[in-house]
Amino acid sequence: MTVSPLFSTVLVANRGEIARRVIRTLRRLGIRSVAVYSDADADAPHVREADVAVRIGPAPASESYLSIDAVIAAARETGADAVHPGYGFLSENVSFARACAAAGVVFIGPDERALEVMGDKIRAKEHVVANGVPIVPGFSAAGMTEAAIAVAAHDTGYPLLVKPSAGGGGKGMQVVHAASELPDALATARRVAAAAFGDDTLLLERLIQRPRHIEVQVLADAHGSVIHLGERECTLQRRHQKVIEEAPSPVVDAATRARLGAAACAAAASVDYRGAGTVEFLVAGDAPDEFFFIEMNTRLQVEHPVTELVTGVDLVEQQLLVAAGRPLALVQDDIRFEGHAIEARVYAESPERGFLPATGDVLLWRPPRSPVVVDVSSSDIAPVTVRTDAAVESGSVVTADYDPMIAKVIAHGADRATALAALSTALADTVLLGVDSNIGFLRELLAVPEVTAGDMDTGLIDRIPPYAPPGPSTTALRAAASVSVMCSHRTHTSLASASYALGESTRSGRAGAAWRSLHGWRIGAPAVPVTSVFLDDAGAVHSVAFPPPGGGSGDIGPHVSAETDTRAPATTVVDADGAVWVHADGATHRLRPLTRRQAMDRRLAVRERGVAATDPALRAPMPGAVVALHVADGATVAAGDRIVTIEAMKMEHPVLAPHGGVVRLDVATGDQVRRDQVLAHVSAAADPAHEASETRS
Template sequence: MFDSVLVANRGEIAVRVIRALRRFGIRSVAVYSDADADALHVRLADVAVRIGPAAARESYLSAERIIDAARETGAQAVHPGYGFLAENTDFARACEKAGLVFIGPPADAIDAMGDKIRAKLTVRAAGVPVVPGRTEAGMTDDDLVDAAGEIGFPVLLKPSAGGGGKGMRLVHEAGALRDAIESARREARGSFGDDTLLIERFITNPRHIEIQVLADAHGKVVHLGERECSLQRRHQKIIEEAPSPLLTPEVRAAMGRAAVDAAKSVGYVGAGTVEFIVDGSTGDYFFMEMNTRLQVEHPVTELATGVDLVEWQLRVASGEHLLLDDVEPAKHAVEARVYAEDPARGFLPTGGTVLRLHEPEDVRVDSALQVGLVVGSDYDPMLAKVIARGDTRAEALRRLDAALGRMVVLGVTTNIPFLRALLHDDDVRAGNLDTGLVERKLDSLVRDEVPDEVYAAAALERQASLRGEDPWERPGGWRIGEHAWTTWRVDDVDVRVRGEEVVVGQGEPFRLTAEVVDGDLVVGTRRYAMARSGNVLWLGAGGRTWALTETGQSELSAHRSEGSAGPVTSPMPGTVLVVRAAQGDHVTAGQALFVVEAMKMEHTVTAPTDGVLAEVNVQAGQQVALDQPLAVVVPHQE
């Protein structure tokens, strides 16, 4: 084993690897950008080295700065985690040149599998089935259009150089193809520095199933069963589980052999994942790609099999023989990814400061969350992973749902309520999964309404905070001999309180009590976690959170609903990539005006109505805040 290892990453994966190093008595070296100076992985490591400003390209994507940090601290090896430089061939070779062990596969294996075109040609030669399509290098836009005509719609555009759903576009008709190609190339260029695309037939009713492999430097390769990753949105995995409810033992063994053959075809060493798409109609499976690194969802396999993948990464990288054979899962495990995003606003990235935190203790939580953490737009919005295990699939699902119900993150809007709704879906519980399930059922999975009790809770908390003050200084609610109504303005809703009577908006009166107990707000029989930031009160219960703005004003909110005239605002904090219109242009409702990017996600901002652009307030490359006005549309006069 090594004496000292540098972890070339951040967030929950850096925390997970550092804790593994601690178990083995290995000195850990963290690297951090200015944005992560107070991050949990920095605090946990034995040594921490600043490598640059917040921008990833000047810090976590700088191979030179990371290698300099390893040299300065006497690290013998580098663990890349996932993302950033984990699958960067030049970085792996630079580590080797610097005398550092890269805790991952050989650079040639990364190179072979990192290019999806070359990867498909390689595994096809090894007898592994691949998705029908065209995987030629250097295809032009016209080539891709011609290929789509040959393959038949729907088709899937995929960047050759990367994964994680970045730059992927599903296209259903020829008329949308060229715009999709332009967008896919732009996102691929920004995410991977390479805009090469390939095109595949889109498999109907597809299931995304991947096989975990381990290989040592002595020629032995084994598989540890599969993970079902079919619950996705925008090609980004949301909930993963092992084993898959679909596979029979015979199919599992066949896919396992295919994954081992794929790994052997490139001389693979270390932990890796071979991803397959399974046709839900026929049961046929096809190779998609190989991820030459640890996967985000690796804890699912660890809990299902009892094998510590990071431990074996360390052992294999230090030259040990693999002492495992093919492993069958003994338990069932399910993982949910907690993101800083708002499902009610189209899953746009959010941000903020973590004001209060509770992570469930009876399940595994891989997290870098801590009170005071500032969640910005510089990096991926994933905050944590919650993983539950059970003797059966039903038990694992139930334990995960209960754990998410107990998780509290106040100060940052997350997708936890959406995760719980997905876990309660009848098809999910029955194991009837495919990669389109989430999109089809989205309306039933996303809740935007605020219960009257929550509005009442905010008003009652405000009322309770005034108890004990001079009654003559209160803004109402006290009269000689009786209580009077006090009206509080919460998120542009009038909440009237008189004693234990509450009226929300134009609703009927109801009775409710509230008191603060150990920092929580107990309203009736429900207990809310509570935190305050200025005039915003955060409440959390049952996995849901609400950020309630107490304006104390009667004016309507300045925020306009989608589809109304007036200011066109940024849906998220980020960078304006494209400006498609100029002041004075006539626009139509739904016309694309801007493309805003944040946390590796692009969002097109459209005109809310037919009209004239009276103002355009931003330019390409400009940083914008959430709800910042980008332009003003003046409707055409009737």
């Protein structure tokens, strides 16, 4: 048989970490890579790493990464003979697949029929159930009598979920545990459905209690071969967004894996699937051998690295081979599973602020070391591989234009306990300064007893206590105090320049010049005679002795480390607002230096209000624009009243009065505000001196 040649040039129609990951395989295979970019990504890492890069439009995705015409034009311009869509954007767009075919460019993915059938969830379920793939048992009650519904409910099995056929948002849903509860549940659901949606048609489905989200990776070629590469556990989710993924699942045994794999392969074969795809199932927590089809994703998944690490198969390479017309070189018996892999998604967001997306300059990015060594028992020391797929590097800018996921950290060890411990260690070793992230939350989540035991369901994250970041350690406070002293005589402009210099010099390993540009600490010179440094940590004021007791000035010098394997106890940079970002003891903090007067005013204000009272200063939760003022200056408000609305990340965020009192507004409609900038004060009586001090801080 003649072997089809691989492609000479492949355009990657995506951005961020997935574009870099695809380019990595293309480079290994000797295939010329083409990157596309929007104006927001002109300096992005994937642009520099590709052999060729083409601008395709302005920052909005609708005018760049989602523009079929722009991507096709870039493919023609660069002579690309294939397009890899990554995931998201155009990866499951049947119109894009047609446009590629019309342009004579190979779409690295399935054909149009698979995209159309699996792209419609209702149609997909109807299609796969006809091919023997199990779906959640249920029925429509339209036109049925009460007696007929009762019989069908008995046949379906309790517990049942009764829900309106129209609408959504959970309105009208009723849980029925026994036949005796059914009449009342039907009446209630119909009444709510009619009032909310004008349609009282009901659906009844088996209630899957404590559901787990399990998906199966499949590979198929154009010659009729379909295999699976095992399952991934994707149960840990927040607002239907996956947070932690692992392979294999801790509850799937060999027999269930074979049944899951067979069902996934049957779903893929039913649409003559071609390439890499994922079939997703819902699994009952109390009966893990019972599973039901949810949907099929006709593309590579974000979590594909865990499968690659446990199987040793490069899924992007397999996509390229299949798209080039080659038959799979693998058969099912070739797939072996080695160890356990767990992935954490790092998002630019603030968990302590309700997971608000974050933006800003990445002043310093340093991925974790690999391999890492973890102690999983008193006698078992195991080396573990850590893989990091990142969209950013030092100097990158995280904007509001795209998804806030900026990296994935994946650990692969001999068993699940080892991989869990290694992932926590790797996250603690990950340095991201300048932008808020969920790294601290991820480490806390990995330590939840249900997670360590593998006893999870999709609602677990919603049930655990809200995330509260740890306070800064002594090491972190001393490092931030050192930087604060050196910057104490600099202007705001100088601080911004120092921040840039520190970020650049740290990235290039030349930190000395940046530090020499600042006043204060010097090697072999006297320290600045400061007795205390005051630092604001999200409202908490810390006083740090300087120099620390028992240590000379040399003990508290600048804790900035270059990108080497020798890492300092703390790593610090200063942002444009003069705040010190510090990574120490596995945690990251943003500490704002205060003058002695500012620190005193804060403490007096807390004492006057009472320890449990709320701060009168209302601060911006994130950078954005003031789009509405809901009260007039000097108005009297009650706790919970809306004061200001900020628009950021294409969403509106209301800022509410923390308590009753009189409002003083510090911003106007249309103002652009920084994170933590004071927007207004709510106080019982005017205190101009205090308010001026708050505003300056």
